[in-house]
Amino acid sequence: MRIDFTKMHGLGNDFVVLDGRTGALPVVDAALAAALADRHTGIGYDQLIVLAPSDRGDFRMRIFNNDGSEVEACGNATRAIGLLHGRPASIETLGGMVATTPTDSGISVEMGKPRFDWNLIPLGYPMDTHSLPVAWEELVNPIAVNVGNPHVIFFVEDPYRIDMARLGPLIENDPLFPERINVNVATVTSRDALTLRVWERGAGLTRACGTGACATAIGAMKRGLADRKVTVALPGGPLTIEWREDDEIVMTGPATESFRGSFDAADYGISD
Template identity: 70%
Template sequence: MHIPFRKMHGLGNDFVVIDARVRALAMTARRAAALADRKTGIGCDQLIVLEPSDSADVRMRIFNPDGGEVESCGNASRAVGLLLADERGGETRIETLGGTIVAKAGTNGISVAMGRPRFGWDEIPLAYAMDTLTMPVGWEDLVEPVAVNVGNPHVVFFVPDTHAVDLARLGPLIETDPLFPRRINVNVATLTGPDAIALRVWERGAGLTRACGTGACATAIAAMRRRLTGRKVTVTLPGGPLAIEWDDTDEIVMTGPAATSFEGTFAEDDYPA
């Protein structure tokens, strides 16, 4: 049996999207990791499986290249919003492990209402109680981060120069620190203007990436909480900019591009579950 897929990306953060709403496809960590492998599989930053939902228009499952299933992915949410825009009349309610979000197609790209941020130490979660606005912890020169859960967990470090941080080395150390029982996404950010932020991200289970939508949301919220910016900011990642707003209803709204790269099929038996 050959399974159709669509290769999509948001600012270079790329996905293999499989629509399993009509014909179910068993997805395991083994199969997800094999499909995500860039040398022996299709290759992607995340594998996305669309399934029927009892509470929304579609259920989106998200698998990292290591095969682990995660709660949320902002760039993938925009890709799914684009994919289903015509089918759903421009607005799609998407069920994720991190909560239900809403994607809307517009003239400026795809906007996604990502839900409300969470700040409690047990909502991140952390291993023990502490202030999440200025955490009394550090790893070498990276100190006193902000912790926020935007559907998945993040720590944000504000630094003078994001490129001066050896994120490839420090990212995995922080990600797997016992302080974070579900591991953590690691963001290093620099203010570049009154409402402008430059950002690099080490993604939990994926590593360095050109763009991370939830990282952009978490970083924007961290800057707003520390009163470093207003409630609307532009976050520029290596792959390009995203517009982030924390609106009057406490919702995070992320707006940016998404695109289809190509379509194809793979033989189900080539990637056993």
Template identity: 70%
Template sequence: MQVPFVKMHGLGNDFVVLDARVGDVPEMTARLAAALADRKTGIGCDQLILIEPSDSATFRMRIFNADGGEVEACGNATRAVGLLHGAPATIETLGGLLSSNPADGGVAVDMGEPRFDWNAIPLAYAMDTLSIPVGWEDLDAPSAVNVGNPHVVFFVPDYAAVEIERLGPLIEHDPLFPARINVNFATVTSRDAIRLRVWERGVGETRACGTGACATAIAAMRRGLTDRKVTVSLEGGDLTIEWGAGNRILMTGPAVESFRGTFDPAAYGVAG
């Protein structure tokens, strides 16, 4: 059995995409997802994306991080599958219903409404999510927001100087975050521009994170640090984030198909 896949990326945040609507795909498990994501012995990716039929949307998108854990949302992946679909689409995810549309320079995605209640993040106990009264070493008073998946955002003088490899996992696994957390380190450079690094839950630092860009922009807007439309610059490139009508988040940016191939599930201990 040979299973087709498409390798894609959004600003360097890369995906292996399997489409169960057009061919047989083995049952996805955490072990298989992690094996396919492995950059030395698998295909290699930050997230594995599984497209399935949906009764409530154009299609369903399931997202597995590199450690095999299934997560609720991924903004860059939503743009990637939107590009692959090639037309306006509604997309069912664990984080809610999203929509994508072709746009100049890539794909525009309606990421829905942000959530700020402490139990929607979720946090371990009630507190104000605009400025959480906790800290880790020199980092303190972050904002928390759920944009389909959970994020904590630190505004720092120099985002590039943060020891992300050490502090990212420390914060991700803190008991304050019972579902773990995506960790964002941001520097606001003007009323319409932010520089950002993201430690992704279950992945590590990535070249770009769409939901991280959304969460960081929303946190900056809530604090009055920026206007309602900003450019968020990550290592892989720029995303435009707008918090617009109906309280909804619109994210616009590029996505790219890298190559196509096949793999044999038997090579990963899965029967064909």
């Protein structure tokens, strides 16, 4: 049994897409996701995206990190799926419903509304999410927000001077975050521009993170550091984030299809 896939990326954050909307796929679990993610013995990716029929939207999207963990949301992957679908779509995710629309400047995604309550991040115990009274070395007093998945954002002088390879996993796995956390370090360069690096929960340091860009933009706006529409510069390129007056977050940016292929299911322990 051979299984078709599509390899895609959004600003260098790369995905393998398995499309089960019109035909059955094998059961995708953590072990299979981690095996396919290996860049030497598998296909290689940051996230595995599994599409399936949905009773709530046009289709459902499941998201697995390269460590095999399943997560609620991925902004870059949502843009990629919007490109693959080729027309406006309502997509069911574990983080809620999102909507994609092709535009002249890429794919626009309605990401939902930000959540700031400590138990919705979630945190291990109550505290002010606008400025958490915690620190990890030079990273202090982050803002926490859930934009379909959980994020903490630190505003620093230069995100490229932060040792994210060391501090990222330390913060991600801190007991304060019972479901782990995505870690963002950012600099506000003007009222409409930010520079950002992201340590992604379950995936590590990434060239781009769509939900991280959304969370960081919202954090800057919430603290009065930025206007309601900003450009977020990531290592892989820029994204435009708008926080509309109806509280909806809208992300716009590019997505690219890299290639298509197939793999032998038996190579990964899957039988007919």
